[in-house]
Ligand SMILES: [Fe+2]
Protein backbone atom coordinates (compact mmCIF):
# COMPACT_ATOMS: atom_id res chain seq x y z
CA UNK A 1 0.00 0.00 0.00
CA UNK A 2 1.36 3.42 -0.91
CA UNK A 3 2.29 5.89 1.85
CA UNK A 4 -0.28 8.34 0.50
CA UNK A 5 -3.03 5.73 0.71
CA UNK A 6 -1.94 4.67 4.22
CA UNK A 7 -2.01 8.31 5.29
CA UNK A 8 -5.57 8.71 4.01
CA UNK A 9 -6.81 5.60 5.79
CA UNK A 10 -5.23 6.40 9.16
CA UNK A 11 -5.88 10.17 9.11
CA UNK A 12 -8.48 11.50 11.55
CA UNK A 13 -9.56 14.31 9.23
CA UNK A 14 -12.80 14.25 7.21
CA UNK A 15 -13.12 11.03 5.27
CA UNK A 16 -12.69 10.89 1.55
CA UNK A 17 -16.10 10.77 -0.15
CA UNK A 18 -15.55 9.39 -3.59
CA UNK A 19 -19.27 9.65 -4.34
CA UNK A 20 -18.92 13.45 -4.08
CA UNK A 21 -15.47 13.77 -5.63
CA UNK A 22 -16.63 12.20 -8.87
CA UNK A 23 -19.48 14.71 -9.09
CA UNK A 24 -17.10 17.63 -8.69
CA UNK A 25 -14.88 16.15 -11.37
CA UNK A 26 -17.83 15.99 -13.73
CA UNK A 27 -18.35 19.73 -13.22
CA UNK A 28 -21.33 19.65 -10.84
CA UNK A 29 -21.67 22.48 -8.31
CA UNK A 30 -22.43 20.20 -5.35
CA UNK A 31 -23.16 23.03 -2.89
CA UNK A 32 -25.67 24.57 -5.27
CA UNK A 33 -27.30 21.17 -5.76
CA UNK A 34 -27.53 20.60 -2.01
CA UNK A 35 -29.24 23.98 -1.55
CA UNK A 36 -31.70 23.14 -4.31
CA UNK A 37 -32.42 19.70 -2.85
CA UNK A 38 -33.04 21.11 0.63
CA UNK A 39 -35.67 23.47 -0.80
CA UNK A 40 -37.23 20.84 -3.04
CA UNK A 41 -37.33 18.22 -0.28
CA UNK A 42 -38.76 20.73 2.20
CA UNK A 43 -41.52 21.47 -0.31
CA UNK A 44 -42.45 17.78 -0.40
CA UNK A 45 -42.74 17.67 3.35
CA UNK A 46 -44.81 20.87 3.67
CA UNK A 47 -47.02 19.79 0.78
CA UNK A 48 -47.63 16.44 2.49
CA UNK A 49 -48.68 18.34 5.62
CA UNK A 50 -50.98 20.81 3.86
CA UNK A 51 -52.48 18.13 1.62
CA UNK A 52 -53.55 16.33 4.78
CA UNK A 53 -55.67 19.35 5.68
CA UNK A 54 -56.96 19.78 2.13
CA UNK A 55 -57.96 16.15 1.87
CA UNK A 56 -59.85 16.38 5.17
CA UNK A 57 -61.93 19.17 3.65
CA UNK A 58 -62.98 17.33 0.52
CA UNK A 59 -66.43 16.73 1.94
CA UNK A 60 -69.97 16.15 0.74
CA UNK A 61 -71.12 14.51 -2.47
CA UNK A 62 -68.42 16.16 -4.62
CA UNK A 63 -65.64 15.67 -2.14
CA UNK A 64 -66.22 11.98 -1.63
CA UNK A 65 -65.11 11.13 -5.16
CA UNK A 66 -61.98 13.27 -4.83
CA UNK A 67 -60.64 11.95 -1.56
CA UNK A 68 -58.83 8.98 -3.00
CA UNK A 69 -56.96 10.92 -5.65
CA UNK A 70 -55.92 13.60 -3.15
CA UNK A 71 -54.78 10.83 -0.80
CA UNK A 72 -52.57 9.29 -3.50
CA UNK A 73 -50.94 12.66 -4.23
CA UNK A 74 -50.51 13.31 -0.49
CA UNK A 75 -48.88 9.97 0.30
CA UNK A 76 -46.66 10.11 -2.76
CA UNK A 77 -45.31 13.46 -1.63
CA UNK A 78 -44.22 11.78 1.58
CA UNK A 79 -42.41 9.17 -0.50
CA UNK A 80 -40.73 11.96 -2.47
CA UNK A 81 -39.57 13.52 0.77
CA UNK A 82 -38.10 10.25 1.99
CA UNK A 83 -36.52 9.35 -1.33
CA UNK A 84 -34.59 12.57 -1.72
CA UNK A 85 -33.71 13.00 1.97
CA UNK A 86 -31.42 9.99 1.76
CA UNK A 87 -29.65 11.47 -1.26
CA UNK A 88 -29.31 14.85 0.45
CA UNK A 89 -27.32 13.29 3.29
CA UNK A 90 -25.20 11.22 0.93
CA UNK A 91 -24.18 14.46 -0.72
CA UNK A 92 -23.14 15.94 2.62
CA UNK A 93 -26.21 18.13 3.03
CA UNK A 94 -28.84 18.10 5.74
CA UNK A 95 -32.42 19.06 6.46
CA UNK A 96 -32.92 22.12 8.66
CA UNK A 97 -32.58 21.14 12.32
CA UNK A 98 -35.61 23.23 13.23
CA UNK A 99 -38.87 22.21 11.56
CA UNK A 100 -40.02 25.83 11.43
CA UNK A 101 -37.18 26.42 9.02
CA UNK A 102 -38.50 23.68 6.72
CA UNK A 103 -41.53 25.78 5.80
CA UNK A 104 -39.35 28.87 5.36
CA UNK A 105 -36.98 27.28 2.86
CA UNK A 106 -39.60 25.36 0.88
CA UNK A 107 -39.27 25.74 -2.88
CA UNK A 108 -43.04 26.16 -3.25
CA UNK A 109 -45.54 28.37 -1.48
CA UNK A 110 -47.75 26.72 1.12
CA UNK A 111 -50.92 25.14 -0.32
CA UNK A 112 -53.22 26.62 2.32
CA UNK A 113 -56.85 25.73 2.82
CA UNK A 114 -58.92 28.59 1.39
CA UNK A 115 -61.85 30.22 3.17
CA UNK A 116 -64.22 29.02 0.43
CA UNK A 117 -63.15 25.38 0.70
CA UNK A 118 -66.72 24.03 0.56
CA UNK A 119 -66.53 24.33 -3.21
CA UNK A 120 -64.25 21.36 -3.97
CA UNK A 121 -63.04 23.05 -7.15
CA UNK A 122 -61.22 25.61 -5.04
CA UNK A 123 -59.33 22.84 -3.25
CA UNK A 124 -58.49 21.22 -6.57
CA UNK A 125 -57.03 24.51 -7.82
CA UNK A 126 -54.73 24.70 -4.80
CA UNK A 127 -53.65 21.09 -5.36
CA UNK A 128 -53.00 21.77 -9.04
CA UNK A 129 -50.85 24.80 -8.31
CA UNK A 130 -48.74 22.80 -5.85
CA UNK A 131 -48.17 20.06 -8.44
CA UNK A 132 -47.13 22.60 -11.04
CA UNK A 133 -44.58 24.13 -8.69
CA UNK A 134 -43.24 20.64 -7.93
CA UNK A 135 -42.83 19.93 -11.66
CA UNK A 136 -40.82 23.13 -12.17
CA UNK A 137 -38.64 22.35 -9.15
CA UNK A 138 -37.82 18.73 -9.99
CA UNK A 139 -37.31 19.60 -13.63
CA UNK A 140 -34.65 22.08 -12.52
CA UNK A 141 -32.96 19.37 -10.46
CA UNK A 142 -33.01 17.08 -13.51
CA UNK A 143 -31.43 19.80 -15.63
CA UNK A 144 -28.70 20.43 -13.05
CA UNK A 145 -27.77 16.78 -12.71
CA UNK A 146 -28.30 15.38 -16.20
CA UNK A 147 -25.09 13.80 -17.46
CA UNK A 148 -23.25 14.69 -14.23
CA UNK A 149 -24.91 12.95 -11.29
CA UNK A 150 -26.71 9.76 -12.38
CA UNK A 151 -28.04 8.92 -8.91
CA UNK A 152 -29.65 12.27 -8.11
CA UNK A 153 -30.91 12.47 -11.68
CA UNK A 154 -32.52 9.05 -11.44
CA UNK A 155 -34.31 9.87 -8.18
CA UNK A 156 -35.39 13.34 -9.35
CA UNK A 157 -36.75 12.07 -12.64
CA UNK A 158 -38.79 9.42 -10.85
CA UNK A 159 -40.31 12.11 -8.64
CA UNK A 160 -40.84 14.38 -11.64
CA UNK A 161 -42.74 11.67 -13.49
CA UNK A 162 -45.16 11.24 -10.60
CA UNK A 163 -45.61 15.01 -10.28
CA UNK A 164 -46.52 15.17 -13.96
CA UNK A 165 -49.10 12.45 -13.33
CA UNK A 166 -50.49 14.38 -10.36
CA UNK A 167 -50.84 17.52 -12.45
CA UNK A 168 -52.65 15.56 -15.15
CA UNK A 169 -55.08 14.07 -12.60
CA UNK A 170 -56.08 17.46 -11.24
CA UNK A 171 -56.31 18.97 -14.72
CA UNK A 172 -58.70 16.17 -15.65
CA UNK A 173 -60.85 16.76 -12.59
CA UNK A 174 -60.97 20.53 -13.08
CA UNK A 175 -61.18 20.83 -16.84
CA UNK A 176 -62.12 17.39 -18.16
CA UNK A 177 -58.76 17.13 -19.92
CA UNK A 178 -58.07 13.37 -20.31
CA UNK A 179 -55.15 12.13 -18.23
CA UNK A 180 -55.29 8.37 -18.54
CA UNK A 181 -55.72 8.21 -14.78
CA UNK A 182 -56.70 4.96 -13.19
CA UNK A 183 -56.57 4.23 -9.49
CA UNK A 184 -53.29 3.15 -7.93
CA UNK A 185 -53.00 -0.48 -6.81
CA UNK A 186 -53.19 0.77 -3.23
CA UNK A 187 -53.29 4.28 -1.70
CA UNK A 188 -50.11 6.27 -2.31
CA UNK A 189 -48.42 3.46 -4.21
CA UNK A 190 -45.71 5.67 -5.72
CA UNK A 191 -44.93 3.28 -8.58
CA UNK A 192 -41.66 5.06 -9.33
CA UNK A 193 -40.72 6.65 -6.04
CA UNK A 194 -41.37 3.85 -3.55
CA UNK A 195 -38.12 2.45 -2.29
CA UNK A 196 -37.72 -1.29 -2.53
CA UNK A 197 -36.76 -3.23 0.57
CA UNK A 198 -33.20 -3.30 -0.59
CA UNK A 199 -33.12 0.21 -2.10
FE1 LIG B 1 -44.10 15.36 -4.65
Ligand SMILES: [Fe+2]
Nearest residue numbers: 073131163166
Ligand atom coordinates in the same frame (compact mmCIF):
# COMPACT_ATOMS: atom_id res chain seq x y z
FE1 LIG C 1 -47.31 15.72 -6.35
